[in-house]
Each structure stands twice: as C-alpha cells, then as structure tokens.
C-alpha cells in the first residue's frame with residue numbers, strides 16, 4: 001500500500017486529522033494507496049511555510065530560479081518511466097500516453113524556467129516628459145488546484161509559471177490522482193527548490209480545496225476542473241478580491257466540411273474523440289459532418305474505431321484504458337442510457353467492457369451515437385468519457401448555430417481546404433481555441449482557455465506569467 005502524505009516546508013507530512021482516503025487503481029477497481037485527507041489545519045501549515053519562504057524566493061535572481069526549475073524538468077525526465085507508470089496506475093490511461101504526458105510535464109517546467117529569465121515588463125514614454133514603467137511583482141502565495149484527467153501535466157502547467165514568476169505555492173492535485181504530484185515533490189527537493197516554496201496538500205475538494213480558496217493569505221487561485229466547481233470557487237474567491245483563473249469544462253465541436261481531407265479528418269477524429277478515454281477537456285465530443293460526406297466519414301470512422309483495443313493500460317496495444325473512477329464510469333454509462341432515451345442510435349460501443357483478467361476495472365467501449373437533436377442534453381452537457389455524437393449539416397450558418405449552441409466554449413476543430421471558410425469559421429466560433437486541420441497541436445506560448453462557461457482568463461506563455469504577477473505602474477517625470 002502506497003501512502004501519499006502532504007509535502008509541507010520541504011518535508012512529507014502526515015495529515016493533521018490523521019485520516020486517509022482510499023486511492024484506487026481503476027484498471028482493477030481496487031484500492032492500492034492511502035491519501036492524506038487534508039483539512040484547514042494542513043492548509044494553514046502550508047501557508048505558514050510559504051509565507052516564510054516567500055521573501056527569499058522572490059528576491060532570488062531569475063537566473064537562479066531558472067536553474068532550479070530547469071533541474072526539476074530534468075528530474076522529471078530522469079524519472080519518466082516511474083512517473084508514467086504511477087500515472088497510469090492512478091488514472092487508468094495507457095502507459096504509452098502517460099510517457100508522452102510526463103514528457104510534456106517536463107516541458108512545462110523547462111518552458112517556464114526560461115520564461116523566468118525572459119519575462120520583461122513594458123515602459124511608456126509620455127508626451128508630458130514622463131516615463132512610465134511597469135513593475136511586475138509576484139502575487140505572493142498562490143493556490144493551484146488541478147483535476148484528474150491529465151494529472152501531472154495540468155499540475156505542472158500551473159505550478160511552473162507560478163514559481164517562475166516568484167510566487168510560493170500551495171497546490172492540491174485531484175484526490176483521484178495525486179500520485180505523480182506526490183512524486184514530483186521529491187524531484188523538487190533534489191533540484192534544490194527551497195523548502196516552503198512549493199507545498200502540496202491532498203484531500204477532498206470540499207475540505208482541503210475549499211480551505212485553499214478561503215484562505216485570506218492566498219492571493220490568487222488558478223483552478224482547472226468542472227464548471228460547477230469553478231462557479232462555486234468564484235463565489236468564494238471573488239468577494240475576497242482574489243485573482244482568479246478558471247479553466248473549466250467543454251462540449252467541443254469537431255466540424256468536417258465536404259472539401260476536407262477525409263483520411264486525415266478520420267484519423268485525427270479517432271484521437272480527438274477517444275484519446276485518454278475521451279477524458280480530455282479538449283476532446284471533440286460533437287462531430288458535425290457535411291451531408292455530402294456524412295456516410296463516407298461515418299463508415300471510415302467506424303472501421304477505425306472497431307480496431308481499437310480497450311483494456312490493460314500497461315498492454316502496449318491498448319488504445320483505451322480504464323475510466324478514472326467508479327463515479328465517472330457510472331456517469332458516462334448513464335449518459336449513454338440518456339442518449340438512447342433521447343432517441344439516439346448507438347452505432348458502436350455503448351456498453352462497459354470486462355477485459356480478461358481486469359473484470360473489476362472500469363472500462364467503456366468507444367461509443368458513437370447518431371440521430372440526436374443538437375439541443376438535447378446528450379449534445380449540450382459535458383460527458384467526459386469515450387462517447388461522441390455524429391450530426392449532419394448543410395450550410396456554414398447551420399453548423400455555426402449548432403456548434404455555438406451550448407453553454408461551453410473551450411476548443412473547436414474544423415476540417416476544410418477552403419482558406420476563406422477556415423478564417424470565417426475561426427472568427428465566428430465561440431471558442432477559446434480553434435484548430436484547423438489538426439487537433440491538440442500545442443505551442444506553450446499561445447493563450448490557453450475558454451469562453452462562456454468554459455472559463456475565465458488564459459494560461460500559457462506570457463498570459464500565465466501575467467496572471468501570476470501583479471503589475472504596478474511607476475510614473476517618473478523628467
């Protein structure tokens with residue numbers, strides 16, 4: 001049994017209340033770890049440590065901060081296989097995918113290590129013989145709260161810029177997938193990150209997460225997770241005038257026009273639908289296909305999906321691993337039932353899978369449903385699993401109305417060879433990110449985030465560095 005304790009002031013620390021949560025391996029549906037059940041007293045200890053560490057960390061030359069953060073990036077790479085194995089065991093995703101994500105977690109640290117030394121502020125010369133310059137100072141102690149779908153990747157995506165900008169961090173990974181964040185703490189120690197600069201607490205969102213959001217000395221909250229949780233966090237943090245970055249749910253459209261390269265569109269749509277069991281906020285869960293190519297696309301997609309293997313995350317032939325938790329597994333299955341009640345036809349999948357030797361794990365076959373109205377619940381609510389719907393359209397206007405017809409606006413994908421149409425659509429889609437003829441092609445410098453109920457604020461590149469700093473204008477007359 002693995003024990004996951006808090007990491008406070010550079011030391012693994014038992015929870016103040018002495019209680020632990022069960023950590024499950026979703027591939028076999030069994031408990032394999034115990035996770036510190038943090039409360040407000042643990043968060044207070046973490047804040048105290050962060051407060052003590054802050055003056056020296058803030059004053060450290062950027063060049064030195066760069067060296068430490070870069071050493072963390074190297075530490076992740078040096079432990080890539082162990083981290084990836086832990087991620088797959090905790091989350092259920094295929095091991096080959098975990099390896100890619102660990103690589104990306106390392107890149108997050110490397111990227112923001114360099115941001116620490118390249119981040120520059122603006123200056124403005126004023127006509128009335130004055131110069132203004134902007135001081136960008138760290139916010140202080142910041143809270144970073146992350147979800148279970150891309151555990152270490154999203155955890156590092158927040159804490160790396162927070163640290164690079166000179167803040168001390170109190171972070172909480174998801175209680176479903178805390179293992180790699182726990183392992184990262186040891187890597188941080190080996191990289192000589194000073195004690196108290198990064199503190200990681202574990203436990204339920206409603207207790208431990210809530211204590212972070214409520215703490216008066218935590219000045220900014222960077223949160224990634226569900227829209228309902230984000231709404232609640234905003235209601236607590238906004239009256240305290242905290243800086244808030246919210247990366248929330250999505251119901252992303254994947255639009256295939258009749259002039260698209262269908263081979264490419266099918267190949268990529270298999271990934272954008274089912275990668276990581278469909279548990280990526282950027283997955284395209286509503287696939288809109290032009291009527292002229294609907295049948296050809298559907299046939300080709302079904303052929304590809306039929307080849308997908310569901311099962312053991314450590315089998316290298318596995319495409320779709322286990323669903324992260326029993327509640328999520330049940331939620332996804334309930335949405336498949338709802339889709340049937342709403343009149344949908346299940347073209348493939350639609351059921352749980354019990355792979356040999358893994359009968360107690362939580363597996364769902366990749367599921368494609370057609371025949372649903374664009375406004376039904378299946379097509380407007382986030383499912384967050386290996387389930388997509390197919391819808392047909394005739395005109396740009398029609399598909400835009402349907403694509404924009406949900407409360408969400410995170411990412412959209414479109415497939416067309418018509419350049420003018422691509423620009424028109426990119427402009428009109430209500431979405432924080434638009435991919436044209438590709439999906440999940442990421443550049444860490446670009447703004448990342450959503451509109452409408454998919455979030456507030458942007459992460460990535462300078463956006464993240466700006467979020468984690470407080471700008472101060474200094475005006476000097478001469």
Ligand code: NAD
Nearest residue numbers: 146147148173174205209210225226229247248249250281
């Ligand atoms: P969740 O909202 O249940 O939990 C996310 C985190 O918030 C967890 O660490 C949880 O413990 C914590 N939390 C829960 N209640 C809290 C509270 N009251 N105060 C403070 N913290 C609290 O989300 P989840 O189920 O872990 O993740 C899935 C969701 O995340 C999906 O909706 C998905 O779309 C979204 N997501 C969004 C992005 C993005 O970049 N927009 C990326 C990944 C996932």
